[in-house]
Structures are given as structure tokens and as C-alpha cells.
Amino acid sequence: MTRSTFRDSARYWRSPLLPGAELLTAEYHDHEFTAHWHDAYTVPVIEEGAECYRYSGAHHVADAGSVPVINPGELHTGARAVDEGWRYRVMYVPVDYLHALANGIADRPQPLPWFDAEVIRDLDLARRLSRAHRLMEAHAAHGLTATPADPLTAEDALIDALSTLLTRHGRTRATPLAAAPHEPRVDVMKALLAADLTAPLRVADLAQAIGLSPFHATRLFTHATGLPPHAWRTQLRLQRALAPLRAGVAVADVAAAQGFTDQSHFTRHFRRMFGVPPGRWQMA
Structure with missing residues (x-):
């Protein structure tokens, strides 16, 4: 059975449960992202299809169930890796939020979290991130009165998903090399x-x-x-x-x-x- 082609459709939205963040629900086929960076941690979960991108000097392919995290300030691109395109959900998590969460997990001050350039393939993490994103989207769409959009449930799912990301895959940035003369x-x-x-x-x-x-x-x-x-x-x-x-x-x-x-x-x-x-x- 041939999977239908995705269309270029994107919706940005915001949630009081993740202050200062942008969230994205999207699917793409023809669109290609030019080389760019974000000031936040880019935390996507690929739900269907596959995306390819250039990042940290290498070409990567993120398929369904993967989590291709991009560190803040790091240059990257984005395009379809398969004929049908890709569908994903993305959290652009503010640096201060993720840093505070890392401090809370360790119960002491921590360096800024950093993530390896390789695509994270962790289906359990992908499910947690997808669930948190969907619950926050429901909360943002329906308000506090709708049972599926209960803010406590959504925030619990958010903290669980990002804590799982940090504890399983979080690193600290390697000490930079001595400054080059230029x-x-x-x-x-x-x-x-x-x-x-x-x-x-x-x-x-x-x-x-x-x-x-x-x-x-x-x-x-x-x-x-x-x-x-x-x-x-x-x-x-x-x-x-x-x-x-x-x-x-x-x-x-x-x-x-x-x-x-x-x-x-x-x-x-x-x-x-x-x-x-x-x-x-x-x-x-």
C-alpha cells in the first residue's frame, strides 16, 4: 500500500505551560528549510515519513519515531528524505527552561545541557514527547474546561518528556579548544x-x-x-x-x-x- 504524499502545512502555536516557547505541528513535502539557527533547543519528534538535514558538518536522516534534537545557535537545514515527505511535532524549548529543569533533576547547578549531533532513536522518548505535545496542543485549543486539555496532565507529560530527554541523552558541551588567532x-x-x-x-x-x-x-x-x-x-x-x-x-x-x-x-x-x-x- 502506497502512503499518500504529505502537503506543506504548518501551524505555530504557544502554550502557557511552556513560557517563551514556540510549538509547531506540521507536515512538509516541497518545502526546504534554508540553513538557519534557533536561539532555543529544537526538539522535534518525527511521526511519519522522514526528514533529512545538514547539521554539525554531516548529513542526517530522521525517520518515524526518531528525535533529531538541534542545540541552540547551531546551523542546520531541512528537507524531505522520502518521496512522501514528513510529518512532525516540534518544541522550541527556551534555554533557561531546559537549564532549570536540568538543575532540578540534579538538585544542584548544572552546565547547560548539550546533545550529540546524531539522531536520537528512542521510541519510548518519542512517544512521551508526542503525547506531551498533543496534550499541550489540546490545552491551547480548548482551554481549561475541556477534560482532554487538563493543564495538570499536560504539564506533567511535558516535564516527564523533557526530563526523559535530559536523563537519557543530555550531555554537557565539550570544553572549547583554545581560541584560534582569527x-x-x-x-x-x-x-x-x-x-x-x-x-x-x-x-x-x-x-x-x-x-x-x-x-x-x-x-x-x-x-x-x-x-x-x-x-x-x-x-x-x-x-x-x-x-x-x-x-x-x-x-x-x-x-x-x-x-x-x-x-x-x-x-x-x-x-x-x-x-x-x-x-x-x-x-x-
Whole structure:
């Protein structure tokens, strides 16, 4: 029996049970996520089909029942790995929330949790994450009066699922290597790119600031970050757009404030990163 093809359909939503988080219920076929990062822990559970993605210098395939966690700030892509596409549920868990949970489990301060780059294949964990996501979605949709959306049940499931993720698969980040001689120059370029996102910049400006040719400055930046300067700046603009969108600022105003040439330019890049236009994301 041939499985039907998934369509491109995504719904972002939020829950008071996981403050500051975005949650996603989606299926994709044609959509491909451009290289991007999130400031939160990305905790997906693949329910059907399979997704492939580039992460941490390697190509990965996450099939049904797997949990392909992405650490905060880490560059990754996303696309279908099988003909029919994939369907999944995702929690974008704030760093502070998961760190506090790790501290509570250990009953003492812990380093920030970190997860190996390999796809987690743990069917029991996948079931717990899926159940927690569904219960929170029911709570968000139906409110406190609906029995299936009981907030205590949903929050218990959330804590159980994320605690299981931490205790079975959580690590701490390896001690970074000694700073390479070029890293301060990359930091200088990042600071220039981030200082005023509406200000026009040329590669020559970055190069002059660190005493390199435009070619060598671009190569240095791309090697260090995984993105050329213009693409890195676009990702930063998108990340900084999220807070005003959550606050209800008009999409056109957010686009202008973050340095996009117009709303359509902003929408095109936002859709490539989040799978939906900014207006729909904001409606969550």
C-alpha cells in the first residue's frame, strides 16, 4: 500500500505551560528549510515519513519515531528524505527552561545541557514527547474546561518528556579548544553586522575593520560561522524579528525595523526559515 504524499502545512502555536516557547505541528513535502539557527533547543519528534538535514558538518536522516534534537545557535537545514515527505511535532524549548529543569533533576547547578549531533532513536522518548505535545496542543485549543486539555496532565507529560530527554541523552558541551588567532576578527565582523541592522554595509567595510582583503574576510567569516556575512546578517535579522512579532507589531513595521528592503523581502526569508509567512506565525 502506497502512503499518500504529505502537503506543506504548518501551524505555530504557544502554550502557557511552556513560557517563551514556540510549538509547531506540521507536515512538509516541497518545502526546504534554508540553513538557519534557533536561539532555543529544537526538539522535534518525527511521526511519519522522514526528514533529512545538514547539521554539525554531516548529513542526517530522521525517520518515524526518531528525535533529531538541534542545540541552540547551531546551523542546520531541512528537507524531505522520502518521496512522501514528513510529518512532525516540534518544541522550541527556551534555554533557561531546559537549564532549570536540568538543575532540578540534579538538585544542584548544572552546565547547560548539550546533545550529540546524531539522531536520537528512542521510541519510548518519542512517544512521551508526542503525547506531551498533543496534550499541550489540546490545552491551547480548548482551554481549561475541556477534560482532554487538563493543564495538570499536560504539564506533567511535558516535564516527564523533557526530563526523559535530559536523563537519557543530555550531555554537557565539550570544553572549547583554545581560541584560534582569527576568532577575534570574526567577532569584530559580527559586531559590525549586528550593530545597526538597517545600516547598509559592504564586505569592504568588514575587511577594512580587520585589515584583510574582501576575499579573505569573507572566506574567514564563512569558515567560522558556516554562512557568508550577508546570510548571517539575514538570520540575525530574522531572530530579532521574533520578539516584536510576538508583541503584535505590524509585519511591515518589523520588516523595516530589522533592515529588510520591504515586507515581501522579509516574508520570503521568514518562510524559508520557519515554513510559514510572518503573519501566520504571529497569529499563534
